[in-house]
Amino acid sequence: MTTANAHDWLSEHGDYLYRFALARLRDTHQAEDVVQETFVAAIKSNNFAEQSSPRTWLTGILKHKIIDVMRKSNREISASDLLTDEETELDDFFNAKGHWEDKPQAWNVPDNALEQKQFLKILQSCIDRIPNKLATLFMMRDVEERDNEEICKELNITSTNAWVMLYRARMGIRKCLEINWIGHK
Amino acid sequence: MMNCKQASQLISRGLDVTLSKRERFALKLHLLMCKYCSRFRQQLMAINVAISKLGKQIEDDSNIRLPEETKARIVKALESDA
Numbered sequence: 001m002t003t004a005n006a007h008d009w010l011s012e013h014g015d016y017l018y019r020f021a022l023a024r025l026r027d028t029h030q031a032e033d034v035v036q037e038t039f040v041a042a043i044k045s046n047n048f049a050e051q052s053s054p055r056t057w058l059t060g061i062l063k064h065k066i067i068d069v070m071r072k073s074n075r076e077i078s079a080s081d082l083l084t085d086e087e088t089e090l091d092d093f094f095n096a097k098g099h100w101e102d103k104p105q106a107w108n109v110p111d112n113a114l115e116q117k118q119f120l121k122i123l124q125s126c127i128d129r130i131p132n133k134l135a136t137l138f139m140m141r142d143v144e145e146r147d148n149e150e151i152c153k154e155l156n157i158t159s160t161n162a163w164v165m166l167y168r169a170r171m172g173i174r175k176c177l178e179i180n181w182i183g184h185k
Numbered sequence: 186m187m188n189c190k191q192a193s194q195l196i197s198r199g200l201d202v203t204l205s206k207r208e209r210f211a212l213k214l215h216l217l218m219c220k221y222c223s224r225f226r227q228q229l230m231a232i233n234v235a236i237s238k239l240g241k242q243i244e245d246d247s248n249i250r251l252p253e254e255t256k257a258r259i260v261k262a263l264e265s266d267a
Contacts, residue, residue, distance in 0.1 A: 006263050010256060018251035023243040032255045039259050098188030104224045109231040120239050123232070127239075159202075167197040170229055177232070 006043050013055050014039075017062050024066055026127075034065040041065070093171060105178050119181060126176035130169055187215045192222045196229060 017038060021031035038061045042048070048057050095101045110116050152159045187195075192215045195208055204212065216223050243249065 007260065010259060010263075014251045014256060014259070015247075015249070018255075019244050019246065019249050022249065023240040032251065035251060036255070036259045036262060040262055043263055093193075094188075094190040098190035100189050100221050103221050104228065106224060107228070109235055120235060120242065123235050124239060127236070163198045163201060166201060167194055170197050170200075170232065171193075173232060174225070174228055177228075 006039055009042075009054050009058065010039060013058055016055065017058060020059060021062060021066055025069060030069055034062060034069060037065045038062045093175075102175075104174070105182060107178060107182055122180045123173070123177060126173045126180065129176060130172045187211050189215075189219060189222055192216070192219065193225055196222065196226045200229060200233060 014035065017035050018031055021034045022028065025031050025034070038058060041061050042058060045061075048054070093100065093102055110119050152162045157165075192212060195204060195212045198204065199209075199212070216226065
């Protein structure tokens with residue numbers, strides 16, 4: 001890749017790569033940084049095969065950069081973080097016998113476009129409210145279609161921790177949606 | 186007999202990995218009798234779909250652009266690296 005190429009690619013694919021990163025990292029600064037890192041890595045690399053499209057190639061590099069960021073933000077997860085004090089919080093959802101304390105209410109994701117837009121807005125604010133680490137893991141599944149075990153290896157967490165975290169994230173998001181979506185209607 | 190707390194955990198895990206035959210059977214049995222867990226399962230699946238829709242929305246939004254300052258910064262970085 002030459003510098004001239006890089007400039008063309010930046011104006012042609014920069015916005016796309018930025019949106020791709022933003023959709024997964026949900027942080028404008030982090031998204032800008034990974035796009036920059038992607039172009040810097042691309043210009044140093046000779047791996048570009050002419051038969052593949054620049055966009056596909058750049059997206060491939062970008063995915064790795066995104067995972068690096070996610071891995072870093074997950075570094076501070078410790079087992080105690082996951083399984084002790086927060087466990088009590090989860091117990092609020094169920095009584096001592098393991099029955100729903102707080103029975104799931106009936107609601108659906110709306111079909112019509114306008115309502116769906118509002119629903120997605122509430123969903124986003126619910127995701128923003130859960131701890132960052134959980135949200136990251138949640139998004140990570142969306143970056144690459146790889147199996148969970150590999151993702152766990154990348155993030156240095158055990159698969160048990162991963163599913164406890166995902167469970168917690170889902171419980172939180174679902175409850176938040178229930179309160180805010182039904183409340184909104 | 187599985188309780189709702191256990192069922193809800195299996196439901197969540199079932200979205201990420203394939204459950205064992207035994208787990209699937211126990212869960213199915215529970216879901217047949219428990220409308221709350223069935224509801225919970227449906228909502229989790231719907232949330233999954235909605236989350237990927239959220240990502241797509243950002244990806245397809247042509248109003249979202251890499252800021253000009255960032256582009257300039259990248260150009261600078263490329264030139265100093267070349």
